[in-house]
Amino acid sequence: MISIRNLSHQIGGAPILTDISLDLPRGKISALIGPNGAGKSTLLSLIARLEKLQGGSVIVGNLTVGSCSNRELAKHLSILPQMPDQVPRLCVRDLVSFGRYPYHQGRPTADDEAAVEHALAVFGLTGLAKRSVDELSGGQRQRAQIAMTFAQDTEYMLLDEPLNNLDIAGARSLMALLRDLADNHGKTIVIVLHDINYASRYADWLVAMHDGQIAVEGAPAQTVTSDLLRDVFQTDADIQHIDGLPIVMV
Amino acid sequence: MTRWYWAGGFALAFLSFISIFVGVIDLSFGDLWRDPEALRLIGISRFPRTIAAVIAGGTLAVAGCVMQMLVRNRFVEPMTAGTGQGAALGILVVTILTPQASIFLKMSLASVTALVTSLGFLAIVRRLPPTQPLLVPLIGLVYGGLIGAAVVFVAYQADLLQFISVWLNGEFSGVLRGRYELLWLAAAGAALTYFAADQFAIVGMGQAVTTSLGLNYKQVVLVGLIAISLISALTVVTVGIIPFVGLVVPNIISRLFGDNLRRTLPLVAMMGASLTLGSDIAGRLIRFPFEVPVGTVLGVVGAAIFLWLLYRTPRYA
Ligand SMILES: Nc1ncnc2c1ncn2[C@@H]1O[C@H](COP(=O)(O)OP(=O)(O)OP(=O)(O)O)[C@@H](O)[C@H]1O
Ligand SMILES: [Mg+2]
Numbered sequence: 001m002i003s004i005r006n007l008s009h010q011i012g013g014a015p016i017l018t019d020i021s022l023d024l025p026r027g028k029i030s031a032l033i034g035p036n037g038a039g040k041s042t043l044l045s046l047i048a049r050l051e052k053l054q055g056g057s058v059i060v061g062n063l064t065v066g067s068c069s070n071r072e073l074a075k076h077l078s079i080l081p082q083m084p085d086q087v088p089r090l091c092v093r094d095l096v097s098f099g100r101y102p103y104h105q106g107r108p109t110a111d112d113e114a115a116v117e118h119a120l121a122v123f124g125l126t127g128l129a130k131r132s133v134d135e136l137s138g139g140q141r142q143r144a145q146i147a148m149t150f151a152q153d154t155e156y157m158l159l160d161e162p163l164n165n166l167d168i169a170g171a172r173s174l175m176a177l178l179r180d181l182a183d184n185h186g187k188t189i190v191i192v193l194h195d196i197n198y199a200s201r202y203a204d205w206l207v208a209m210h211d212g213q214i215a216v217e218g219a220p221a222q223t224v225t226s227d228l229l230r231d232v233f234q235t236d237a238d239i240q241h242i243d244g245l246p247i248v249m250v
Numbered sequence: 251m252t253r254w255y256w257a258g259g260f261a262l263a264f265l266s267f268i269s270i271f272v273g274v275i276d277l278s279f280g281d282l283w284r285d286p287e288a289l290r291l292i293g294i295s296r297f298p299r300t301i302a303a304v305i306a307g308g309t310l311a312v313a314g315c316v317m318q319m320l321v322r323n324r325f326v327e328p329m330t331a332g333t334g335q336g337a338a339l340g341i342l343v344v345t346i347l348t349p350q351a352s353i354f355l356k357m358s359l360a361s362v363t364a365l366v367t368s369l370g371f372l373a374i375v376r377r378l379p380p381t382q383p384l385l386v387p388l389i390g391l392v393y394g395g396l397i398g399a400a401v402v403f404v405a406y407q408a409d410l411l412q413f414i415s416v417w418l419n420g421e422f423s424g425v426l427r428g429r430y431e432l433l434w435l436a437a438a439g440a441a442l443t444y445f446a447a448d449q450f451a452i453v454g455m456g457q458a459v460t461t462s463l464g465l466n467y468k469q470v471v472l473v474g475l476i477a478i479s480l481i482s483a484l485t486v487v488t489v490g491i492i493p494f495v496g497l498v499v500p501n502i503i504s505r506l507f508g509d510n511l512r513r514t515l516p517l518v519a520m521m522g523a524s525l526t527l528g529s530d531i532a533g534r535l536i537r538f539p540f541e542v543p544v545g546t547v548l549g550v551v552g553a554a555i556f557l558w559l560l561y562r563t564p565r566y567a
């Protein structure tokens with residue numbers, strides 16, 4: 001479980017997150033939704049200790065973020081950032097291999113290599129393994145980045161808009177893979193999504209953020225309502241129910 | 251990849267062989283057997299000069315490569331962005347305060363000032379908008395130029411202008427046995443960076459990736475800066491500032507082979523050594539029996555190679 005207590009964050013005096021307390025269930029997929037600038041990425045960076053905690057506490061499993069060892073946390077929690085700051089000049093296989101770094105510290109074992117090959121295969125990258133990441137298409141690049149996070153093989157995975165640039169087949173197979181990881185391998189996954197339909201179809205738990213606060217949380221079937229769309233997203237869209245699942249008519 | 255290591259090693263061995271036999275005093279391969287003076291010449295001058303060019307070129311290329319990873323900008327190198335000038339400032343200060351100081355003391359203080367000026371450069375770069383990568387080398391040039399100007403001014407006041415021209419303009423013609431051995435320390439330093447090759451490659455992907463892979467970002471950056479400063483200080487103390495190698499070589503290697511430093515650093519070192527040694531040999535031959543400084547040759551050769559590479563389609567291994 002990821003427990004967040006009284007988390008607040010400011011950048012240059014401007015409040016970005018205010019007093020967030022949240023429990024994200026273990027072994028489930030939690031989807032973070034909310035309009036642009038709501039603070040989703042900031043929340044994820046704080047959980048993943050990419051930004052320093054200013055106020056409040058975050059506990060991932062039994063590790064307290066900020067006081068546990070950085071290297072220890074890297075074996076339990078991985079993050080796919082929203083925009084990797086710069087595209088590296090590495091071939092796909094080398095990039096994915098760096099995901100194993102927390103385990104081998106530069107001396108990969110046969111297990112590490114097998115994990116890399118597995119990650120390449122899972123994301124359909126085996127044929128692209130020798131291509132340089134900066135020469136790939138946007139979606140292929142995104143898949144390579146996700147494969148690197150996947151190769152890190154951590155119990156907790158934070159994914160910031162992983163569906164960016166993916167085609168429908170790629171998006172669906174990624175969500176199905178995450179489902180499998182949660183259901184059959186006990187992984188706890190937190191995913192930022194903009195497409196609410198993906199959230200209601202694949203996530204177990206939905207957290208809607210607005211203006212640096214939690215607006216609503218709950219199971220998708222109860223949470224996705226036209227009130228949510230109006231209050232949180234300021235948009236009027238119809239919601240239909242198919243097989244009990246709320247679907248937003250875009 | 252292995253075959254590129256072989257090619258690099260072969261080129262370097264070939265150039266070293268040539269370097270031993272090129273110079274004002276005529277020396278042929280046969281003389282080695284006939285003439286004991288020939289061996290003396292090699293031992294005192296030609297061999298030290300060759301080794302100095304190889305080590306200085308190789309280590310500066312490695313330092314440039316590491317710096318480009320730390321700053322995350324491909325257009326910087328220690329010799330133009332303040333590190334080399336900082337080292338010269340350190341030597342100058344020691345020379346003024348304690349003229350009798352040992353070369354070791356000079357080197358130590360030069361490393362410290364080089365580290366301080368590099369940290370200063372990094373602090374400035376962090377404030378620049380990431381959307382304008384060309385600002386970084388521009389600021390580096392201004393920053394390095396300012397420190398260089400300070401060095402010249404202080405030297406002028408202390409009547410040491412002749413001294414500093416030796417440090418500010420790199421040259422191998424003064425290298426003799428007994429005057430270059432400190433460079434072996436630089437070679438050791440560059441060899442040590444190889445153990446952190448993965449960490450520098452990871453830092454090159456940014457602070458977020460570095461942290462999420464469990465590394466301490468600031469610590470890796472500091473270790474890298476110390477290595478760069480040490481290499482720069484040792485080079486400046488022994489042969490002076492040699493520009494361009496640290497800029498051109500890592501760019502060429504990165505374009506051809508990517509940025510997995512564990513694989514590319516040996517190539518960077520070999521190519522830096524070959525380029526510097528080749529330029530030094532050319533400098534000895536162009537206006538024979540006079541010498542053209544290695545920095546001048548490097549400027550022309552480096553710019554030409556760089557342009558050629560910019561327009562060539564990249565290939566990755
Ligand atoms: N480095 C920064 N400096 C100043 N403000 C920032 C910075 N990073 C984020 N912010 C502000 O913090 C707020 C939350 O940003 P955040 O990136 O967390 O939003 P988000 O919910 O992920 O949005 P999106 O859906 O667009 O990715 C925004 O108002 C943003 O402008
Ligand atoms: Mg975001």
